[in-house]
Amino acid sequence: MEKDIWLLSFSLVLTLDAAIWGPLNDVFRAKFVTIKETDGYAKAISATQSLLFYMFLFSCLVVFILFLFTDSFVDIISTGYSVERRQQLVEMLRLVAPILLVNQASLIGISILNAFDSFIVPEIASFCSQIINILILVFFVDRLGIYVLWVASMVSLFILIFFIFYKIKKLKIPLFKKFRPKFTYFRIFFLFALPLFVPYLIGQINSIVEKKLISSVGTGAVSIIDFAKKFPDMINVIISSVVLTVLTPTITRLYVNNNKNEFDKSFLDSFGLGLLIIGFFCVFMFVGSGDLMMFFYGKSAVDHDSLLEIIKLNKYYSLAAFTVFLYVVFGTCMLAIGKNKMNALSGTMTQLTVIILNVTLVNKFGVEIFPFSILFSHLFAAIFMFTYYPYNKSLVIRLFIKFIIYLGIVTIGLALLSSLLFHQFSINSYIMRVVVISLIEVILFVVLGFVFNIKDIQLGVDFMLKKLGVR
Secondary structure (H helix, E strand, O other): HHHHHHHHHHHHHHHHHHHHHHHHHHHHHHHHHOOOOHHHHHHHHHHHHHHHHHHHHHHHHHHHHHHOOHHHHHHHOOOOOOOOHHHHHHHHHHHHOOHHHHHHHHHHHHHHHHOOOOOOHHHHHHHHHHHHHHHHHHHHHHHHHHHHHHHHHHHHHHHHHHHHHHHHHHHHHHOOOOOOHHHHHHHHEEEHHHHHHHHHHHHHHHHHHHHHHHHHOOOOHHHHHHHHHHHHEEEEEEHHHHHHHHHHHHHHHHOOOOHHHHHHHHHHHHHHHHHHHHHHHHHHHHHHHHHHHHHHHHHOOOHHHHHHHHHHHHHHHHHHHHHHHHHHHHHHHHOOOOOOOHHHHEEEEEEHHHHHHHHHHHHHHHHHHHHHHHHHHHHHHHHHHHOOOOHHHHHHHHHHHHHHHHHHHHHHHHHHHHHHHHHHHHOOOHHHHHHHHHHHHHHHHHHHHHHHHOOOHHHHHHHHHHHHHOO
């Protein structure tokens, strides 16, 4: 399948980007805030300028290596491909290689804006660029074929970068004034991120191993996994973005200033909001995944058996997204309190566990092992990192247990009520079933949110009532 070739090529480029720059992207906010608080604003800016210079320099080198040794990289990510399909993969990989430069520019740009407490514009810009990506795919797929994916990705990334640069200029962040790059400043960020390179490297190896295992399962397996992961991956990106952008600078500053009570409050606020978002998503997918997948893919070229596999895997990946959130939020906490080595150890063990489970059990369980290896490995790592939470652990435990009970009751209620309504009113339209499930879930979340004293639900309802003029 042509899409498999695109996915393998695109995934490799993003994998290399994450392996090389992922740790620096993650620690930038925390380290920038620390430098600004301890050494002053001027040094923080100078260090950031040097970081950007060397990031661009080394990224160009990586793209050049991709062009030079394309055949070797193709051998790593493909198994059992014909000569013709292998040549297509080589050509596609060379085409997508420059995306690494553009993608990294957008990622570090968003991190810089977040470090200056600018959160809304980057998120809106990311959302708009994704909408444009989808529109290009819809309107130009017949003309451009498989290459529409490349065009859509490049256009959306450049639009995102434009908004990022515009906001940087508007905030008068002096990143583009004349400067002399200093490797010592780059090294400040690099050394802080160094422990994280091990789990990131193993994580990217895990990604390559997974792609290789999936492609060996059978033709079309890569696309089935891609379809099944789309929604869970989307929610993971959104929540990870919220956690990393809002929580990291805030609790880092509070920890540096030894403000224990405010640290607990800020962490619990972000943790509770994240549980609410990921919980809403997981509950919906557990009950309505079949109808949602049938609505999007029911009339496509996907055969019936593959569609059933996509629905099943979608539920599994949605559950895995919940444990990934726990992993991200406690990993962020470790970075904020300076325990980057502990975060690195957890990440390394997580990725090694995923690799071992996938390699040893794929022949027995097939593609189903992939979401479950993610679920269990991230859950254990999250629990391990939680034990190093610096202040009142009991507050975190009580909040988590409350949410688990809350989400469990909502799930049972949603399954029973939606099934009853579908049977009572003979609702067979997939889009109508999705709408009904969504409405019932919102009602249950709000009603039970007041019963369980969920603060974000109460604040949200109060805000809506004030907007409507009721209060």
